[in-house]
Amino acid sequence: MDNKDIRYAYALNASANLVHISEVTNRNETFKCPGCGIELTPALGEIRKHHFRHGKNGCGxxxxLHSAAKITFYNRFIQxxxxxxPLPILLxxxxxxxxxxxxxxxxSxxxxxxxxxxxxxxxxLFDKAQLERCDADTNLVPDVLLTCANLPKQKCYIEIFVTHQCSENKVAQNIPIIEFDVKSEEDIEYIKNGIYNQSSPIITLHHFKVKDRNIDECRESCSEKNRAIALWSISPAGRLSKELCAxxxxxxxVLQTRTCWPDVIDEQMERLLIKSMxxxxxxxxxxxxxxxxxSFLYHSKNxxxxxxxxxxxGYDEAKICMHYEVSIDS
Structure with missing residues (x-):
């Protein structure tokens, strides 16, 4: 496809601000490609979807995409x-x-x-954003450099991955990196208006560390909430009983009268727990x-x-068994 046939949704206006075609009302305004600087013509007809038309001999x-994406992030941070x-990121x-x-x-x-x-x-976290500014500490140039004046070592690289992923050299610096995998203008729209989330398919994070949090009360929402638990009890007459529940x-x-553990526990460990009970x-x-x-060898299904x-x-055979003798480790 010739560049003149490519339809772009974003362009730089006369003030060097990146704008979407939906924001254009004056077809006579001057627009340029964010990638190569060649003039773009707004096509605002009534039949085809509105777009910027790229001139000949321009960039690919x-x-x-790469230029539009990094400018989009930069503008969003500055604004x-x-x-x-706030400009939130969910980790x-x-x-x-x-x-x-x-x-x-x-x-278990x-x-x-x-x-x-x-x-x-x-x-x-950061008070300054710079486009393609060299990091004096590493001599590396991220697409956008975020820094904090009060904490010179606190910085973040913003990288746009269109055809080339973030370099191993940058990743090796142990500096937090947000890498956006941009393959379409929809991805640019996400950078412009979306909620940045670690789980997003277009976001890769490097060296972001979030501290674990310990809680003392059950939140009833963990991954093990449906785990089958064996509840064991012993009656006043010495009879054992087992019940399963989530x-x-x-x-x-319940723990005042019963002893319990996950039902997936192995037989040897279960015997030790029953003996302890x-x-x-x-x-x-x-x-x-x-x-x-x-004389106990092993057990299965009581x-x-x-x-x-x-x-x-049965486990209560011991009551009438002439061979019953408590093991030394009991």
Whole structure:
């Protein structure tokens, strides 16, 4: 496609401000391409979609996108700073639960975490934006350099990725970088008006560090809320019982009468936990239980495999078993 046939949505006006074709009312105003500076003609007809028509021998569409995108970010930052409006960026913050439910999950090595958006205002973190200005500390030239006068080491590179990603040299400087992957004018529209979010498909972040936050109360929104939990209890007569429910259904008062852990726990660990529960609830061993017997081999679905007997038995077989003997480690 010849450059004269390419239809652009953005151009620089006589004041060197980047404008969208929808903002143009005077077709006689002078406009230039942000990529190469060649004059653009506004086409404001009634049949075709309004656009700027590129002249011959100009730059390619990639150069236009790159220049338009970095100018768009620069203008947005400057305008937000001037008007004292925030320019937010949403970063992922990890929330670590330290509640009683987290203790339940920890018994099998699971974590109770959730990810939330942490909002930061770029105009509060930085007070100056410069287009293609060399960073004196690194001798590198980002597309836009954000700096803070009171904190000279606090800076951020804004990089526009159209055909070339941010260089390894820039990434290696350990300086925060916001990289926009721009492939269309819709991406420029996002830079102009969108909410910058780490989860956006056109944003790649380098060296942005968000501190984890620890909370003591369950928020009922973690990734493990539907995890199946085994609730074990021992009756006054020494009978064991097991019930399954979701982590979200467990209330703290339940733990006063029951012991619980994730149902995915391995058999060996589960036996140790059951034995610990029996030792706590029945320290004098008043109620014989196969889980505590030295002849215990393994268990599955509340059935015990005994080293002496050649068939599966219930865990309360110990009450009538002549071979029952508490293991030394019980």
């Amino acid at each position: 569409f990639e150069s236009y 937000a700073k001037h008007n004292k409006h 992922a913050r990890r929330i670590n639960c330290r509640s009683y439910k987290a203790d339940i999950l920890n018994k 090595g699971l974590e109770c975490i959730s990810i939330v958006d942490a909002e930061y205002d770029l105009t509060k 982590l979200s259904q467990i209330k703290q008062e 029996l030792e706590l609830k029945d320290p004098e061993n008043d109620f014989p239980n196969c889980f505590r017997c030295k 059935r015990i495999t005994c080293k002496i007997k050649d068939h599966l038995v």
